[in-house]
Amino acid sequence: MANPADKPDPNLTTPDEGEVREEELEDIEEEDDYEGEDDNDEATASKPQTREDAAASRANAQNLFRRMGVAPVPVRVHDVIVKGNEKTKDHVIEAEVEGVRQATTLQELLEAANVANFNLRALDIFDSVKITLDAGPPELPDTTNVVVKVVESQSPLAAELVTSTKSQARSSTLEGSLKYKNIFGHGDIWDSSLAYGCDNSGEVGLGLYLPRLRGRPSPFTSRLYLSTQDWLKFSSYRERALGVSLGVLLSKNHELGYTLAWRNLIDPTQMASRTIRRQIGHSLVSDLKYTFKVDERNSSLRPTRGYSFVSTSQIGGLVPDSRTLRFLRQEIDLKYAVPLGFYRSALNFGVSGGITFPWGSGYKSRASSVSERFFLGGNISPVCSLGGPSALWGFKTRGLGPNEPRREVEDDKSGDTYERDFVGGDVAVTAFADLSFDFPLRWFRERGIHGHVFACAGNMAELSGNKYRNFTAPKFLETFRSTVGAGIVLPTSLFRMELNYCHIVKKQEHDRAKSGFFLTFSTPSS
DSSP: OOOOOOSOOTTOOOGGGTOOOGGGGGGOOOOTTOOOOOTTOHHHHHSOOSHHHHHHHHHHHHHHHHHHHHSOOBOEEEEEEEESOSSSOHHHHHHHTGGGGGOOBHHHHHHHHHHHHHHHHHTSOEEEEEEEEEEOOTTSTTEEEEEEEEEEOSOOEEEEEEEEOOTTOSSOEEEEEEEEEOSSSSSOEEEEEEEEETTSOEEEEEEEEESOBTTBSOOEEEEEEEEEEEOHHHHSOEEEEEEEEEEEEOSSSEEEEEEEEEEEEEOTTSOOOHHHHTTOEEEEEEEEEEEEEEEOOSOSSSOOSEEEEEEEEEEEOOSOOTTBOOEEEEEEEEEEEEEOSSTTOEEEEEEEEEEEEEOSTTTTTSOOOGGGSBOOOOSSOTTTOOSSSOOOTTBOTTOSSSEEEOSSOOOOTTSOOOSEEEOOBSEEEEEEEEEEEEOSSHHHHHTTOEEEEEEEEEEEEOOTTTGGGGOOHHHHHHTOEEEEEEEEEEEOSSOEEEEEEEEEEEOOTTOOBOOEEEEEEEOOOO
16 A cells, blocks of 8 residues: 655745745734634634725735745744544644644745645545634734644545556556545554456455554554465466565655565476476565665656665565575665756666675575566566666566576467576666657647657676676676667556567577567556
């Protein structure tokens, strides 16, 4: 389950730019003869009753607007008043609007109120949110009360049906979820989901999301899942896992996660290669993962400026059990978009790398787990994917890298069975460059349809099991795979669709790649 967005609304106006909206000031009452009317008569306290009062209030607002355009207007928040929350706890709402208490000028207060409004809507438990500024007590000049009025969701149940394409998946996945919001009034969202892929993969899960953990501004997620992944066609094994995952978003850029799962690899065909056969059976996964992520691109589907950087560090084997997988894994991903100034053209380029290695007694001679290795290729654009090496235009899923012959070859004229198993690599590197541009025709520009030309390259190698002795940098660079091509891109609000012609410049023996036309669907990584 995805966390609510933690970025402020990009459309918010900032006082520094002199774009404070006058209608926002109409809710601020600065009348010198304010007498503190009865709080129970809200209409009387907040609306002028005569034409003269209305004109005076309007004049005060216009005068205040002019003052704000010239210099900061000092103000102090006296109180934050929450209304309309029947189930939601006050502290949940007050925590999201805490920033307004730090404001010292009216300009800062309006900006903080806009951010607080966005944060409350992002909780996804309110139908509407309205924040107004009322005059403070008459005996305390230059003060204001912040009034937060919310309307809780009338229906706590919400259903969702989405499709996605992940970098490690061989096909698209259809996922349906049912969410129950705010059961205990802490902004909690409970969900149950069912996902199914065209490759016979599937997952059933139960999840919980909390916007804050023990009062700290750190969203917390937990998930119990039962999943199956079918890699029989590519690597002669099927993977099943039952586990629980926990995640904490420490800040905007830092995330910490823990997974405890019981994993089982099976080979129902009895055709697996030697490397795969050695790993068939049960294992325990207990790993801690830290992710640092910065994404300053202006779009995840068609970036034309900005950069992104993701670093993921992972350590497995945190429980004292002989069947625990002990491994270290590091991934980095850097992307940059540069506008060129004509036809909304932009050059996107990026590089990704990753390495994994076992640790513990005898780690040099022990092979790494095939589930933790890197695999390249697949039906996804590297422009969208974030996190590590995976995508490579023109190559099929798990279509390159170290491979071994299977025990026997099934006579299948349909071409659905391969003679070799791709076993993955312990180190992988990919790089790409993508030049996007608008078409001259207005009809295409209005619909976001644009063209692009691209080039990409990548490679991987084995290091564990004493194979690091055969690894050399010149040989690794010499066996790089590469692709060039061009195509048409149709970005939508949900995914990026590409019709590309890919030309394989370089591939190695047994690689599954060919030149031709490809239709791809890519969703941005979270």
